[in-house]
Amino acid sequence: MNHNVRVNLGKRSYDILISEGLIENSAQYIVPLLSRPRVAVITDENVGGLYLDTLNDALSKAGINSDTLTLPAGEATKSWPYLTQSVEWLLEKKIERHDIVIALGGGVIGDIVGFAAAILRRGVRFIQMPTSLLAQVDSSVGGKTGINAPHGKNLIGAFHQPSLVLADISALDTLSKRDFLAGYGEVVKYGLLGNADFFEWLEVNGLALAQGDKEKRAEAVHMSCQMKAEIVASDETEQGNRAILNLGHTFCHALEAATGYSDRLLHGEGVAIGCTLAFDLSARIGLCAQEHPSRLRAHLKTMGIKTDLSDIEGDLPSAKALLELMEQDKKVVDGKLRFILAKDIGESFVTSDVNKSDVIKVLSHALSISA
Ligand code: GLY
Numbered sequence: 117m118n119h120n121v122r123v124n125l126g127k128r129s130y131d132i133l134i135s136e137g138l139i140e141n142s143a144q145y146i147v148p149l150l151s152r153p154r155v156a157v158i159t160d161e162n163v164g165g166l167y168l169d170t171l172n173d174a175l176s177k178a179g180i181n182s183d184t185l186t187l188p189a190g191e192a193t194k195s196w197p198y199l200t201q202s203v204e205w206l207l208e209k210k211i212e213r214h215d216i217v218i219a220l221g222g223g224v225i226g227d228i229v230g231f232a233a234a235i236l237r238r239g240v241r242f243i244q245m246p247t248s249l250l251a252q253v254d255s256s257v258g259g260k261t262g263i264n265a266p267h268g269k270n271l272i273g274a275f276h277q278p279s280l281v282l283a284d285i286s287a288l289d290t291l292s293k294r295d296f297l298a299g300y301g302e303v304v305k306y307g308l309l310g311n312a313d314f315f316e317w318l319e320v321n322g323l324a325l326a327q328g329d330k331e332k333r334a335e336a337v338h339m340s341c342q343m344k345a346e347i348v349a350s351d352e353t354e355q356g357n358r359a360i361l362n363l364g365h366t367f368c369h370a371l372e373a374a375t376g377y378s379d380r381l382l383h384g385e386g387v388a389i390g391c392t393l394a395f396d397l398s399a400r401i402g403l404c405a406q407e408h409p410s411r412l413r414a415h416l417k418t419m420g421i422k423t424d425l426s427d428i429e430g431d432l433p434s435a436k437a438l439l440e441l442m443e444q445d446k447k448v449v450d451g452k453l454r455f456i457l458a459k460d461i462g463e464s465f466v467t468s469d470v471n472k473s474d475v476i477k478v479l480s481h482a483l484s485i486s487a
Pocket of ligand 1: 255257258260358
């Protein structure tokens with residue numbers, strides 16, 4: 117079955133190809149985009165060790181010269197020093213305006229390489245080859261690129277759409293269970309924000325896809341990318357509705373800051389907990405029935421993904437301190453926090469109309485059960 121998705125953005129439109137063996141078979145999709153037989157590949161130590169030889173073999177068999185830069189794995193790489201290193205390396209390798217840069221890796225590599233491509237010679241094209249579930253369903257699609265600042269995550273960046281996304285489903289086989297499930301947090305988000313049927317499908321098929329069912333994995337990546345592509349096509353630079361893709365993220369970003377962006381909480385785990393808190397808040401202020409957060413919790417627990425604050429090891433700050441961290445979020449407009457809340461599973465919307473006292477009550481309750 118064909119799972120590919122088209123992102124319709126006029127001249128900046130591109131395809132997301134979703135199937136097994138795409139790294140091995142990548143050359144046939146890359147060649148038509150090249151103006152000369154030459155690419156630059158940036159990856160990280162973990163992914164490079166697993167897939168770089170396969171990619172370079174495929175490129176070399178097609179007569180394409182490739183140079184590779186391997187960066188350290190981990191969130192700390194999304195920073196000025198590695199951005200400088202990447203851009204200077206691309207210049208040293210004489211990557212020209214019409215060449216292509218390939219980002220081979222998870223969300224960190226996709227974000228930093230996309231940003232390097234955005235600013236190199238005022239913009240060169242790039243291809244996303246996402247190897248984590250999180251990157252395949254979210255960060256490699258939609259053109260958000262950037263690095264972190266000491267003031268917070270993703271505060272420095274640019275919108276720069278890739279020319280192609282190659283989501284190789286086989287690459288998900290080498291993810292640890294924890295990394296796979298963290299990516300699943302972003303998958304569930306799509307069902308919650310706009311497609312109750314997809315959420316129901318995940319309730320039925322989630323365990324099978326987590327256990328390795330390739331067809332179901334491809335279907336879940338396809339459904340997620342299809343939803344994201346439609347939202348991005350309608351609001352590329354997040355002037356309005358694209359913000360619903362941030363369901364769970366206002367809580368998530370505060371929790372990531374509170375846990376020092378460490379292994380205590382992976383981004384997708386924070387998204388899953390953040391979605392639960394967003395549904396708790398929605399139920400508290402009477403937007404949705406209490407059965408919706410309960411249904412979400414039940415599914416996340418069945419999957420074995422972090423669901424509640426009690427699933428985060430170690431101490432957490434007070435509700436008031438967490439709210440202060442939320443106020444650092446990029447989504448603050450005129451000093452007012454913006455939340456993505458829900459009227460139902462599959463029916464989310466953006467609002468600034470939330471009383472801080474309700475947020476404090478939801479967080480205090482969540483912290484009290486975790487104490
Ligand atoms: N990850 C949210 C977005 O791309 O808009």
